[in-house]
């Protein structure tokens with residue numbers, strides 16, 4: 653047992669029967685890389701590039717400054733996978749030069765990809781910097797857009813990536829229910845999906861993620877949220893493409909097993925959670941994870957979903 657515990661505390665993520673589930677790290681910049689490397693992250697599943705833009709809310713950082721930061725992250729994962737999210741400004745992360753000041757509902761306004769499409773120069777500089785940062789490195793770069801609502805958004809982002817000459821896979825985050833409902837349509841334009849379950853819960857339940865009074869509805873075990881995850885994963889499978897999770901949901905070890913059972917293809921989380929998720933996942937077969945996922949989806953509340961999944965996995 654001791655040997656088994658040791659062998660699962662490092663190495664690639666997988667179920668007990670060998671179904672691979674890459675465990676990736678969520679980072680905010682080069683400073684978060686050592687912790688990710690230490691726990692054996694298989695790459696980065698969400699590089700939130702906002703941090704680079706927060707020093708100065710009057711203007712975007714120069715291309716040179718961006719190249720330096722991106723290169724520091726890319727160099728840390730030779731042969732690994734790094735998924736960079738382009739700037740996600742607006743709502744809880746306003747930037748003076750991008751975010752409209754007079755929106756009555758900023759979370760429903762011009763944020764994420766919408767602000768970048770309104771400021772193509774900012775997007776172009778970021779994509780060019782990424783392209784130059786990755787040049788000559790063996791890393792497997794993927795770039796994704798936040799807040800993609802539909803196929804037109806996905807196409808606009810993919811067009812901008814191509815125009816910048818970026819050699820990477822282009823992806824769309826699924827954080828708006830419309831993108832999950834029409835995931836196959838979105839996938840006509842991009843090569844992968846990544847579920848941002850924090851915003852997806854916020855928009856599915858009309859519950860502001862910053863308002864504690866509605867936190868019950870932000871619970872990622874909500875069966876309606878699990879349905880949207882399943883819908884996205886099924887669409888990706890049908891299209892032969894990948895669908896990861898990079899929201900908080902992935903960091904709950906039990907929920908990570910359920911997400912695996914729903915068919916997601918990678919899990920990205922804060923580095924500190926990786927060892928727990930790796931150890932828990934290694935205890936169960938894929939079939940057990942699938943049964944836990946079905947039981948959770950059959951429940952009528954987040955609490956019941958958690959209890960049902962736990963019961964399946966503990967063999968009750």
Ligand code: PEP
Nearest residue numbers: 827848849850851898899
């Ligand atoms: C999310 O919404 O789940 C997500 C990963 O992005 P962020 O938390 O940065 O909005």
Ligand code: MG
Nearest residue numbers: 827848850851
């Ligand atoms: Mg988000």
